[in-house]
Amino acid sequence: GESVGLHLPTLSVQEGDNSIINCAYSNSASDYFIWYKQESGKGPQFIIDIRSNMDKRQGQRVTVLLNKTVKHLSLQIAATQPGDSAVYFCAENAGGTSYGKLTFGQGTILTVHP
Amino acid sequence: GAVVSQHPSWVICKSGTSVKIECRSLDFQATTMFWYRQFPKQSLMLMATSNEGSKATYEQGVEKDKFLINHASLTLSTLTVTSAHPEDSSFYICSAYRAVGQPQHFGDGTRLSIL
Numbered sequence: 001g002e003s004v005g006l007h008l009p010t011l012s013v014q015e016g017d018n019s020i021i022n023c024a025y026s027n028s029a030s031d032y033f034i035w036y037k038q039e040s041g042k043g044p045q046f047i048i049d050i051r052s053n054m055d056k057r058q059g060q061r062v063t064v065l066l067n068k069t070v071k072h073l074s075l076q077i078a079a080t081q082p083g084d085s086a087v088y089f090c091a092e093n094a095g096g097t098s099y100g101k102l103t104f105g106q107g108t109i110l111t112v113h114p
Numbered sequence: 115g116a117v118v119s120q121h122p123s124w125v126i127c128k129s130g131t132s133v134k135i136e137c138r139s140l141d142f143q144a145t146t147m148f149w150y151r152q153f154p155k156q157s158l159m160l161m162a163t164s165n166e167g168s169k170a171t172y173e174q175g176v177e178k179d180k181f182l183i184n185h186a187s188l189t190l191s192t193l194t195v196t197s198a199h200p201e202d203s204s205f206y207i208c209s210a211y212r213a214v215g216q217p218q219h220f221g222d223g224t225r226l227s228i229l
Contacts, residue, residue, distance in 0.1 A: 043220035
């Protein structure tokens with residue numbers, strides 16, 4: 001379900017390292033998940049998505065893992081670059097009558113140091 | 115890729131003013147658009163679902179008379195913040211998707227500041 005936090009989790013990494021950002025979701029009926037990147041002052045930008053019939057999906061430098069048993073989603077970024085610094089949100093869609101509506105996680109601030 | 119345009123990007127106005135924000139899908143038709151509100155260092159909170167040709171569906175706790183939504187065409191939804199007050203100051207973001215089951219694509223948001 002929804003979660004709103006006043007203090008976003010943070011992750012600091014060195015340029016070139018791999019980053020892993022985690023997200024716990026609460027609705028076991030959710031069947032579609034998306035990771036977004038939000039830079040300061042901008043709207044969220046689509047990174048990668050995954051459906052509940054999969055447990056892994058890879059994109060360019062990014063991998064999303066889905067563990068439905070424990071309702072956990074992760075985003076792995078390979079060879080992290082300073083341009084990857086942003087807030088990362090996971091979002092879930094519950095399907096059914098709420099199809100299309102997304103519920104966002106609280107977000108994680110990723111800072112990449114050169 | 116899909117492009118969603120939002121205008122204006124930044125508004126400063128006096129308390130009591132009504133402010134209209136436009137959201138356009140530039141390269142696809144969007145029967146459904148969404149409006150979100152985001153406070154600093156917080157997540158996106160869905161305000162309402164905008165449906166072309168019909169009334170918007172508001173989330174619990176969102177005043178529909180305060181936040182008027184009009185979705186008059188397949189490429190345009192507008193959000194009007196009526197009689198805005200300082201507590202309405204926030205970052206408002208819209209989104210749209212090409213088809214059900216596809217990701218939402220977001221506009222770049224509107225920073226609203228009410229003095």
